[in-house]
Amino acid sequence: MNMQPKHSADATTVEEGLAIQEEQSKFDSKAATDVAMQNTLLTPRFYTTDFDELDAIDVSSVREDWDKLIDQMESDPNKGHFKKNEDWDHVDWDNMEPKLKKEFIDFLISSCTAEFSGCVLYKEMKRRGSNSDITQLFQLMARDEARHAGFINDALREAGVAVNLGFLTQKKKYTYFRPKFIYYATYLSEKIGYARYITIFRHLEANPQHRFHPIFKWFEEWCNDEFSHGEAFALLMKTDPKLTSGVNVWWIKFFLTAVYATMYVRDHQRPAFHEALGVDPDWYAHEVFTKTSALTKQIFPITLDIENPRWQAGLVKLQKANADLARAKQDSGLGAMLRQVSAQARAATAFAGLFFIPAKRHQVPASTRMEPAY
Numbered sequence: 001m002n003m004q005p006k007h008s009a010d011a012t013t014v015e016e017g018l019a020i021q022e023e024q025s026k027f028d029s030k031a032a033t034d035v036a037m038q039n040t041l042l043t044p045r046f047y048t049t050d051f052d053e054l055d056a057i058d059v060s061s062v063r064e065d066w067d068k069l070i071d072q073m074e075s076d077p078n079k080g081h082f083k084k085n086e087d088w089d090h091v092d093w094d095n096m097e098p099k100l101k102k103e104f105i106d107f108l109i110s111s112c113t114a115e116f117s118g119c120v121l122y123k124e125m126k127r128r129g130s131n132s133d134i135t136q137l138f139q140l141m142a143r144d145e146a147r148h149a150g151f152i153n154d155a156l157r158e159a160g161v162a163v164n165l166g167f168l169t170q171k172k173k174y175t176y177f178r179p180k181f182i183y184y185a186t187y188l189s190e191k192i193g194y195a196r197y198i199t200i201f202r203h204l205e206a207n208p209q210h211r212f213h214p215i216f217k218w219f220e221e222w223c224n225d226e227f228s229h230g231e232a233f234a235l236l237m238k239t240d241p242k243l244t245s246g247v248n249v250w251w252i253k254f255f256l257t258a259v260y261a262t263m264y265v266r267d268h269q270r271p272a273f274h275e276a277l278g279v280d281p282d283w284y285a286h287e288v289f290t291k292t293s294a295l296t297k298q299i300f301p302i303t304l305d306i307e308n309p310r311w312q313a314g315l316v317k318l319q320k321a322n323a324d325l326a327r328a329k330q331d332s333g334l335g336a337m338l339r340q341v342s343a344q345a346r347a348a349t350a351f352a353g354l355f356f357i358p359a360k361r362h363q364v365p366a367s368t369r370m371e372p373a374y
C-alpha cells in the first residue's frame with residue numbers, strides 16, 4: 001500500500017516532501033527554472049559549508065532552551081497547513097495587470113528559490129551529520145522549507161509556471177560559506193523572513209482590499225516556522241561566545257548591512273507589486289529593519305543605526321546605482337561599459353558608506369529565548 005501523502009504540506013520528512021515535488025516536476029516550466037538558476041548579488045543562492053564543523057557543535061550549554069524548541073518543532077503545529085483549501089480564493093491570472101503579474105511571479109520565484117535554498121542546505125546537514133541534536137534540528141527545518149517551497153510552487157502552477165526543484169538541486173551553483181558565515185547569513189535570513197511575512201500579514205489584515213492573492217493569508221503560520229528556525233540558529237551561536245564577539249562583530253555588521261541593503265534594492269525593483277499591496281517600499285523596509293533589529297538583539301551585540309539620516313540616504317544611492325547598472329547592462333558599446341563601471345563604483349561607495357555608519361551597541365541577554373510578538 002502506498003502510504004506516501006499526496007501533498008508536500010502533509011509530508012513529515014523532507015524526503016517525502018521532495019518526492020512529491022519530484023512527481024510534479026513534469027509540469028515545471030523552463031522559464032521559471034531559468035530565473036531561479038540565476039546567481040547575482042541580488043538573487044537567492046544555494047550554499048554549502050564545512051558540515052563536519054557544524055556536526056561537532058555541542059548544545060549542552062543551551063540544553064534547556066534547545067529541548068523546548070525541538071519539542072515545539074516536533075509537535076509540528078503546521079502539518080497540513082501549506083496547501084490550498086476553501087480560503088484559497090480564485091486568482092484571475094489572465095486579467096492581472098501585466099506589470100503586476102510579472103513582478104508578482106518574479107517575487108514568487110525568488111521566494112520559492114530562497115525557501116528551497118534553506119531546504120537543500122538543511123537536508124544536506126542532516127544527511128552528513130552524526131550528532132543527533134544537529135541532525136534532528138536540520139531534519140525538522142528541512143521539512144518546513146520543503147513545504148514552504150512546495151506551496152509557492154502550487155501558487156505558481158496556477159499561473160502556468162513552476163520551478164523545477166529537482167533540477168535546481170543538481171544544477172544550481174553552490175556557494176561555499178564557512179560555518180560561521182552560514183550562521184550569520186541564515187540566522188538573519190530566517191529572522192528577516194519572519195519580519196517580512198508578519199509585516200505584510202498584519203498590513204493585509206488591516207487592509208484586506210489590498211490582498212490581491214490568497215497566499216498572503218498563509219503568512220502568519222509561515223512566519224512562525226521561520227521564527228523557530230531563527231531561534232535555532234541563535235542557540236547554535238550561543239554555544240560559542242567567540243562567534244558574537246571580537247573581530248566577528250565586524251562580520252556581523254557586514255552581514256546585517258548586506259542583508260538589509262539587498263532587501264531594499266530588491267524590493268525597489270517591484271514597484272507595481274508594492275503598489276498593489278498598498279505598501280510604500282520605504283516604509284516597509286524601515287518597518288522590517290526595525291523588527292529584525294529588535295529580534296537580533298537576542299544574540300548580536302550590535303544593531304545598525306537605521307535612524308541615522310545617512311542610512312536612508314545611502315540606501316537610496318545604492319538603489320539608484322543598481323538601477324543604472326541594470327540599464328547599462330542592457331546596452332552595448334563603450335559608453336554602456338563606462339556607465340557600468342561608474343555605476344558599480346557608485347554602488348560600492350554607497351555600500352561602504354552604509355557599512356561605516358557607527359553601529360549601536362547593547363548588552364545581550366543571558367538567554368536568547370524569544371516568542372513571536374508582532
Ligand SMILES: [Fe+2]
Binds near residue numbers: 115225
Ligand atoms: Fe521557509
Ligand SMILES: [Fe+2]
Binds near residue numbers: 118145190225226229
Ligand atoms: Fe526557514
